[in-house]
Amino acid sequence: MLSAKENFVRQGAVIALSFILIQQTDAICPKVSEFRKTLTKMITEKGEDSITKFGAILAQGVMDAGGRNVTISLHNRNGHPDMQSVVGTFVFLQYWYWHSLAHFSSLAFKPTCLIGLNLNLEVSYIFWFDFSRSCISPKIPSNNRF
Structure with a gap:
């Protein structure tokens, strides 16, 4: 469908x-980096139509949302x-009617990062065990605290 x-x-x-691949990383799914290159090509090509460029810009924004630490739920x-x-998702689906409705997609984003705060909303010590493969998650300092 990308070449329609x-x-x-x-x-x-x-x-x-972008709504599907926001849940993947480059380490898990190699198609993510290929799709990012396709988006960059669509945005930078002079011969590309403005409608397609706008869709590619929205898609790149969705994939990079929250510093790549969110997913859609x-x-x-x-x-x-x-x-x-x-x-938020249903209003976003009307972006073709009025472009300002595209901002409503942020209502469906949920954080996927680990946020460790105590009851006073201060950063606290966090201890956890990471059983994932080392190629999927980055190395954490040995003391496991921030």
Whole structure:
């Protein structure tokens, strides 16, 4: 679909792929870096249509959202639908009608990083065990604290 003739199809394809690939990293899925190169090519090419460029810019923004430390989720931790995320996603889907609605996609983002605060909202000591492969997660200092 990325090589379709219709500009609207390519725009929708890059945005949909960014919603899927936001959950992956370069170490887990090599297609992520290939897709990022495709987005950069779409944005920088002079012959590319403005509709496709806008879709590629939105897709790149979604993939880099939150410093690459967020994912898209329509449910809360308990598994129930999160109405704020659902409404934000559905309003975002109307971006083609009015471009300012694209900002609503941020309502569906949930953090994926480890945030360790105590009851006073101060950074505290954190101890954990990391059983993931070393190629997936970065090396943590040996004392496991910040």
